[in-house]
Amino acid sequence: MKLVIPKSIFPFIGVLILLILVELFTPTPIDWTQNFNSHDKRPYGSFLMLDLVETEFFPNQDLEIRTVPIFNYPEQEDSTKLKNYIYITNHLEMKKWDVSRLIELVKKGNQIFIAASSIGKDLEDTLNLKIDRNIKFANLTQTKKEQHLTNTSIVGNKTFNYEKAFDINSIIKFNKDSLTVLGVDEKKQVQFIQKKIGKGSISINCQPLAFTNYNVLSDNNAEYIAGVFSYLPNLPIVWDEYYKPVTLFRTSSPLSYLMTKPPLRLAYYLLLFCLLFLLIFQGKRQQQIIPIIKPLRNSSLDFIQTLGRLYYSRKNHKDIAEKKLRHFKEFIRSKYHTEFKLGNLDDLSKRSGIAIKTLQILFRQAESIQEISSLSQEDLENFHSKIEYIYNNCK
Numbered sequence: 001m002k003l004v005i006p007k008s009i010f011p012f013i014g015v016l017i018l019l020i021l022v023e024l025f026t027p028t029p030i031d032w033t034q035n036f037n038s039h040d041k042r043p044y045g046s047f048l049m050l051d052l053v054e055t056e057f058f059p060n061q062d063l064e065i066r067t068v069p070i071f072n073y074p075e076q077e078d079s080t081k082l083k084n085y086i087y088i089t090n091h092l093e094m095k096k097w098d099v100s101r102l103i104e105l106v107k108k109g110n111q112i113f114i115a116a117s118s119i120g121k122d123l124e125d126t127l128n129l130k131i132d133r134n135i136k137f138a139n140l141t142q143t144k145k146e147q148h149l150t151n152t153s154i155v156g157n158k159t160f161n162y163e164k165a166f167d168i169n170s171i172i173k174f175n176k177d178s179l180t181v182l183g184v185d186e187k188k189q190v191q192f193i194q195k196k197i198g199k200g201s202i203s204i205n206c207q208p209l210a211f212t213n214y215n216v217l218s219d220n221n222a223e224y225i226a227g228v229f230s231y232l233p234n235l236p237i238v239w240d241e242y243y244k245p246v247t248l249f250r251t252s253s254p255l256s257y258l259m260t261k262p263p264l265r266l267a268y269y270l271l272l273f274c275l276l277f278l279l280i281f282q283g284k285r286q287q288q289i290i291p292i293i294k295p296l297r298n299s300s301l302d303f304i305q306t307l308g309r310l311y312y313s314r315k316n317h318k319d320i321a322e323k324k325l326r327h328f329k330e331f332i333r334s335k336y337h338t339e340f341k342l343g344n345l346d347d348l349s350k351r352s353g354i355a356i357k358t359l360q361i362l363f364r365q366a367e368s369i370q371e372i373s374s375l376s377q378e379d380l381e382n383f384h385s386k387i388e389y390i391y392n393n394c395k
Helices: 007-025 047-057 075-079 096-107 121-127 221-229 245-251 254-258 262-284 300-314 317-336 342-352 356-371 377-393
Strands: 063-066 084-088 111-115 130-133 144-149 160-163 169-172 180-185 190-197 200-205 237-240
Touching (some): 007 262, 096 111, 096 200, 144 221, 317 356, 317 377, 356 377
Parallel strands (some): 084 111
Antiparallel strands (some): 130 169, 144 160, 169 190, 180 190, 190 200
16 A cells, blocks of 8 residues: 655654654753762762872772661671771761661771761751852852862862852851861851761761762862862762762653753654654554454354254154164273174173173163163163263273
8 A cells, every 4th residue: 555645744744854853953952960870970970080080199098889878787887897988978967876877887987978068957067167148139140259278288278260160068067166167268258177976977068069970170279179188087988979969850750851851852752753653653544443253153052952862852762872872882892902792791890990790780781781672761771871870980
């Protein structure tokens, strides 16, 4: 059958093809999503940060990536080999039980480093501090931010500049006697602190964007990162991948994820086009319904029943009995390989499991049927019942 495409569809097909070509050849815009993932090479990913940690800052130490909350860490971990735990994200939201487990790790001597623009109320209350967003008009128009380390013996009096990629945060409301200020900005606002708890310590930096790919490659900011990590001892590293913004996608719809990936988005559009194309041509021509043909009826049983009724209506009981006897003898011959004779009854009884007395009664009745000229209905039914008994009980 020749396929005929309606002319009214041509403009729609042309526009769709044009959209696909534009989607294919349009330059991919830079994605500035803050994801902080260790495998992400986009500006706000942490691919270069993890590489620095593994190859430059702690080259001889084991590195483990965790994708579960702190509460699910192995229970024996806080009492065995000490480690550095690194959490870099925009918003670090921990449950109460996670905060309790975090403090347990620190008290045992482990080191915690957190770079986040907020750390959640439970952790703030536990550490007795607060990260505040300085939402003022002057700060909102700010295009540049400076970072300084208070310990000049580490990087000297160097100033580290951050353009665009920074947060207007500062650490406030803390007890100066209980922690150490390690870094400030150009306005002397606290940006980096360390608090000792038990045998370990927690270091908090409120500028997580300083540890992303964009700022690692900007100016000499990698030196600032090296200065920050110099406060951590040379221990094995545990890198967190659970408390990341990407975990928000776990509760979002699959379609929203498809729209964030250009190849998947294009495949989705192509699927919609194919479905629409199918609906258009499906409406033009429907497949004819194939009629259901019933299979031919097996008439063998009907023939037998008709034949039986014919014999019964003629009252030829002797003829019916002789045919049943002939069929019975053939059954004995094929199954037990013997003849239905008086001399074989003893052997037939052993083979079939039928009492010899029953076989003898049936044999005598069969002989009498062959000698008489007619047979009553009662005698036919009696003869039939004996044969059926043998059929049903022989082995």
